Amino acid sequence: MHPATHRTAGRHPTSLVWLAALLLVLCGFAESLQAQQPSAFAEAIEYAQQRTVKIYGAGIARVAGYATGILVSAEGDILTSQGVYLSSENLRVGLPDGSIHPAKVIRRSLPLQTALLKIDAPTPNHFDLAQPVEIKKGDWVLAVSNAFKVADGREPLSVNLGVFSLRTRVEAKRGVQDIDFDGDALLIDAITSNPGAAGGAVVTADGKLVGMIGKIIESKQTNTRLNYAVPTDQLALFLAGQTPVVAVDQPPQKATLGLRLFMLGGRRGPAYVDRIAPGGAAARAGLRADDLIISINGQVVRDVDDFDEKINLLRPRVEAQMVVKRRGQVLQIKITPDALEAPE
Amino acid sequence: MRLPLPILLLLVFLPLLARAAEPETAAGSAEETITQQELALVKAAEAARIGVIDKVYGCVVAVYGNDRAGGGSGVLFDPAGYALTNHHVVAAAGVEGWGGLADGELYRWKLIGTDPGGDIAIIKLAGKKRFPFAPLGDSDTVRLGDFAMAMGNPFTLAEDQTPTVTLGIVSGVQRYQEGAGLNTLVYGNCIQVDSSINPGNSGGPLFNMRGEVIGINGRGSFEERGRVNVGLGYAVSINQIKRFLPDLMATKLAQHGTLDAIFGNRQAGVICTSINLDAPIAKAGLQLGDRLLSFEGREVTDANAFTNMISTLPAEWPVELVFEHDGERRTAHVRLLALPYNLPQQQKPKPEEPKKEAPKGDQPEGDKQPKDAEDKPAEDDATDGRVIEIQQGGPTANDGVPGQIRDAELNRTIAAELVGAWRKSVVGDLPHADARQGWEIVDRLQREGGPAGKQVIRLDDQGRFRIEQTVGDERSLFGFDGRRYWRRQADRAVEVLPTDKALLVHEIAPLAALAQVFRQQPLADFGQTALHGGDKAHGQTAYRLKTLDDGGDWFYLWLRVEPGVDHAVVTLLKCGPSLDAAAPDAATVFDDWRLVDGIRWPHRRVLVNGLSETPLATITTESARAYEPSDDDFRLPSEEE
Secondary structure, three states: OOOOOOOEOOEOHHHHHHHHHHHHHHHOOOOOOOOOOOOOOHHHHHHHHOOEEEEEOOOEOOEOOEEEEEEOOOOOEEEEEOOHHHHOOOOEEEOOOOOEEEEEEEEEEOOOOEEEEEEOOOOOOOOOOOOOOOOOOOOEEEEEEOHHHOOOOOOOOEEEEEEEEEEEEEOOEOOOOOEOOOEEEEEEOOOOOOOOOOOOEEEEOOOOEEEEEOOOEEOOOOOOEEOEEEEHHHHHHHHOOOOOOOOOOOOOOOEEOOEEEOOOOOOOOOOEEEEEOOOOHHHHHOOOOOOEEEEEOOEEOOOHHHHHHHHHOOOOOOOEEEEEEEOOEEEEEEEOOEEOOOOO | OOOOHHHHHHHHOHHHHHHHHOOOOOOOOOOOOOOHHHHHHHHHHHHHHHHHHHHHHOOEEEEEEOOOOOOEEEEEOOOOOEEEEOHHHHHHHOOEEEEEOOOOOEEEEEEEEEEOOOOEEEEEEOOOOOOOOOOEOOHHHOOOOOEEEEEEOHHHOOOOOOOEEEEEEEEEEEEEEOOEOEOEOOEEEEEEEOOOOOOOOOOOEEEOOOOOEEEEEEEEOOOOOOOOOOOOEEEEEHHHHHHHHHHHHOOEEOOEEEOOEEEEEEOOEEEEEEEOOOOHHHHOOOOOOOEEEEEOOEEOOOHHHHHHHHOOOEOOOEEEEEEEEOOEEEEEEEEOEEOOOEOOOOOOOOOOOOOOOOOHHHOOOOOOOOOOOOOOOOOOOEEOOEEOOOOOOOOOOOOOOOOOEOOHHHHHHHHHHHHHHHHHHHHOOOOOOOOOOEEEEEEEEEEOOOOEEEEEEEEEOOOOEEEEEEEOOEEEEEEEOOOOEEEEOOOOOOEEEOHHHHOOOOOHHHHHHHHHHHOOOOOHHHOEEEEEEEEEEOOEEEEEEEEEOOOOOEEEEEEEEEOOOOOOEEEEEEEEOOOOOOOOOOEEEEEEEEEEOOEEEEEEEEEEEOOOOEEEEEEEEEEEEEEOOOHHHHOOHHHOO
């Protein structure tokens, strides 16, 4: 069933497959290619749909009580996304054949926001996490999920098309943003951050699992969402009982510039530097008392309050750009913040 | 920001091109490479896609109301200016307005017909002799993973009326999306895509990669993040729309069909759990507890799937149902009843209203009717989130009696256009000049379980005809002399028949219908002609014409209508004096059309009985040729010599 690919010298197999797929579809406007011809992605979609399940649990308020999961063994092991729906007494898994099975939560990973479920039924069709999958930026990916619970019973899951953009690290955050996930993520441009989609399969154009759709990450400021997948290699470590990343429960380190502002004008006063801590970031960058801070990383600093907000966006040991005004002169200053020591 | 089309398209595949532009790296490295040959193929594919878009780009309509505030989309499917859009677009815009095309011009449009149940409407643009139009595809062949392009006017973005193109794949087929109010705006058996569908895309076409319309985009899954695309859009399938086209072209407020029986999934299969004893299907023998086996030739294994199928059929549509009663397999042919509908109370959709997810999984019944008026607005068409105000005071798209013709005069005009196209389709450019033309046709006649016979027909280009029929020793004559229909059976005297009586004669009726295209005023002697609505005839979607004479007698003609270059290609599928062809009012089905010296002639004509169209007699043409007719050929026998 699995469409096998063979490596050709110096060439990436998936690339050829999707290229061929693309050409098949797009070159074939001629009448020779009739509609009955299976679509370029048909095989990969069918393969993934046979290995992806619907999960029903508890819905609380506006949080969806359903999700998606992927079959990872022949013995009913299922990986899915962490969520409140898992707390249901009546957790159920709907297999592609429409049969419904009660499920138990075996294990959870806090950093990966992933859970391992088990059903008491054989699942001969499953993804093989041990197989390493190479994926390059720009490769097609297909996201298979039950977003919005569109599919019911035996009905096939929804499929969205996108390209793989980047593998990057997402760090857990508390405060301005609440991000539970902490680990490597595959960013994709298919829209997958939808209710019920988490836990779905993300596969290549030849049906190989590259990751599992991650739990929704949404910016509190812009309401935009990150479309990402938990990489297969990370899932494999979790399944094998190893913890890929240490859970980060404490708030992340804050940055400090080693300076104090002139506070006599109150919190709405202009951001004049009052004191410089010796040996601190500001001192190293050559900032002086009475400098007026105009902007940090291109963002205007309106007042003392605003300065504190902008500082919150800086990361320790990551260089930032500052513009300051000193005796009528505007200066560009590079500054590398230090980590703020936790209070004793 | 507006980009030229090629650049927009390029952006779609930017990831691909960016990679293609990367320099070749050392062989064997993990870095991706692409050969010149591959690049050329990719570029060729891209050029092909752009070519397809160019071909259909001009057919996409930006639909506005009279005030030109807000708007939706549409697509032209006929050179006369007929375009498809959503019901909820015209419900907001009114019965007339402005339609923008990619040529930058605005054209007046008026509403022709609308289907609140299936969220489809037809409008007609005016102001151009020939409009570009897009071919309608076959949505039953759409497969999961196929590329699909949506075109339209999202966020009423285009000030120069040029449509926006978004590319994606088919994410799901045979989806069911519950409607609003009672049985309105239901998306049954619809196509789910990840091509971006945003407010303003409503009513616009979904194209396959051959540039055929496979659906009309109308809604998306909008739940928690406002009315913007979240990767799940839905299009009404074009095959559903094709079945409703005749009703809509008849200016009807269309209705969907129902059996008035409810089916549920049980251990034994799909079981009838509730039935209205007055429903035709009950009279045809279906009882509580019977198991549904197949519907319209397709096996039924799931009640939801059955609901999905039936929701796409118009009221009065003839259907075939196979069911099991007490272990006995039975087949029934009935017409669907009209499914009543009510518009949602709240007509003015709220842009940020979260959509309630239909609790589909909890309702196993097929043929279900949502009980409570759910407040789930369909995708209204907004400008920067602003919703079109419902027109106050003036006529609206929802005016009228469900199932009835909205505008009788417009209906007659459209019927006349249809008859004109039928005439052209059969006789083509036959010169109606001095040279008289006629055709002599020799047919074989085979009655079911009866003796075989023979027919010799003479027909001329004024619509006169004479049939000489021999079955065994019995010889009969039938004819039309230009004024009167007549017959002479066996040794009886010649009988002149008034038109209504003549149309009840199985030998005369099909020839009388076929000969209409040669007349100066086709169908005039049958009575007043109206486009009666849609129907299924000979297994195909048909436009049904109804002629009504002064005495209150009627006659039906079923026509197949296909788009053509200069005019629609219209084919006579069936004719008869009764809607359901119930004996003795059998109908004739026409088939096997071939060219015979300048005209198209049906080489097979079958007398059929009932909705099942069970054959009673078959007439097969053995030879047909042109000949030079004389007036004597068509005289009444009594006037001969």
